[in-house]
Amino acid sequence: MVLGYVNGKWAVQDKGFSPAGCYEWFKGNRPKVPWARLVWNEWVLPKHQFIRWLIVHGALRTNDKLVLYGMDVDDRCYLCSQATKRSDHLFFECAYSKKLIHSINQKLGCHIPETNVLDWCLHRTGTKMQLGVQAAVVWGAIYHIWQQRNKCKIDCAVTRPENLSEQIIEEVKARIRGRDFQHMTKAELDWLSLKNLYVMVD
Structure with a gap:
């Protein structure tokens, strides 16, 4: 044939x-890449997946990239005003990013590290559902940090990390509501409830 x-x-x-x-x-x-299951994950919103895909390919137009293109740009981080020429500063060495992760941890009872977040994502343990939800939270944070960076660059204003964490959590909850709860175990439902992410749908 x-x-x-x-x-x-x-x-x-x-x-x-x-x-x-x-x-x-x-x-x-x-060859298989270690980040594939983290990026293309059924729990993560598509727009969040796309930003993560750009990051792993080094395709985000951060200031250090613009300098390489010959553009005269300020090397300071838009969110924390610290001078940096490293593209990985924004995720999650920036003080704003750390405050956002800290706020998410407080509200969900999680233990996402405020540094080396991407390394942590590759070495987590748990059920497929737990790993998927954790990935949804982290990629949601990454997406919104990038959005806030651009907002600060254009409008010179950002959303408070405490308020932004609420928005990220609500997006994850909405994603969870679209899943089939009948195929989840009681332990998984209890875990979602413990993290304040389980919402009963009538």
Whole structure:
């Protein structure tokens, strides 16, 4: 069965055509990356996933990137006004970012570190649901930190970390409400309740 066209010849699949086989053929053999399950996670909002995907590829237009492009920009962080030429300062060495994570930890009873957050994400333990919800919280924080950075750059104003943490938590709750609670164990529901994320839907 014909599968595709390669180097001037038609490639043939012995087992016959299937959409899955065709997709695998187009994708090719590529090494797995450790962050894939963290970025493409069913609990994380798509817009949050996209920002995270840009980060792992070093594609966010942070000030250090703009300098490399030959642009004359201030090297200070827009959120904390500290001079830095490092692209990873914003997540989570910036004082604003640390305050945001601290506020989230207080409200959810979590233990997300205020530094090395991305390393922590790669070494967490828990059920698939717990890991997914934790990822949703962290990527939500990353997305909104980037939004606040741009807001500060343009409008010279930011949302208080305490208020922003509430917005992030509400987005995670909305995502959770869209899940099927019938397929969750009692232990998982208890965990969500303990983190103030479990909302009964009539």
